[in-house]
Amino acid sequence: MVIPQSQATSNESRLELDKNKKNYINALTLSKRLSDRYSGHQALKNIFHPETCRLRDKFKQMCETLLFDDSIDYGLKIIDLLWRKAAYEPIQIFKRYRQDYDESTIVDVQISYRMHLLSVFGFYSNLLIKFVSMIKPYRNMSHFFDFIQLFNENKCIAAVNITTTKVDNLIESLLKLLHKCLVCLGDISRYLSEYDGCIQTAEKYYTMAVLLDPEIGL
Structure with missing residues (x-):
């Protein structure tokens, strides 16, 4: 029996939605486990x-x-929760409780904290690069993200055949995700500036976020 192409596509879409829903539920479960920790x-x-x-x-x-x-x-739906559980809450816990410990006993935690900041910075930098690659088939952002040296056809994520409405929704979503990444990178750079004294990096990312979408701001 030959399955019509439209039905096969519909089944694939349904399976994809089910997979994404399952991943979302699993992510929420993990976030609760992190909250307990x-x-x-x-x-x-x-x-x-x-x-x-x-x-x-x-x-x-x-x-x-x-x-x-x-x-x-x-x-x-997940982008704000990602920031809170993977980055912001550990930072705030460290800042809240570090004064309760003697400096000589908190050295290891200080090192872990700085490693956490650097890890989060790398994570969001990677997200930023990938989102730029995703949006490129529909909107070239090389004039805006001129410091990312990945703007060639080999690095670009291929465009897919989707409706105009969905393309518009995708572009809107990617711009919001790019904006969020820039704000997060600004925040992490600000926390890192407590150690390296370089606040200009944070200012750069905050400025880019405002320029990308002035209506959202920071």
Whole structure:
């Protein structure tokens, strides 16, 4: 029996939606597990515990999959949660509790904290590059992201045959995701400036975010 092409495409789309929904639910479950690790008086010790780092990495990978597989729907739903659980909350826990510890006993945590900042910066830089590659078939951003040296046809993610309406939705979603990445990179750069004294990097990303979408701002 030959299955009509339209039916086969419909089945593939349904399977893709089911997969994205499952990944989204799994990501929410992981975020709750991270919340448990972040709570209580042992929060500062827990945030950089190997098991917590493993959960956080798994959560980031799952969110990244959603961001690229379904940028329009689940990607936009997960982007703020990704920032909170993978980056912001560990930073705030460190800042809240570090004053309760003697400097001589918190050296290892200080090192882990800086490694966390650098890791998050690298993660969002990678997201930024990939989102730029995704949007390029529909809108060339090389004039805006001129510091990203990946603007050639080999590095560009291929465009797919989708409706004009969906293209418009995809572009809108990708611009929002790009804006979020720029703000996150600005925030991380600001936290890093406490150590390297270079606030200009944060200012650069914040300025780019405003220029990309003045209506959203920061």
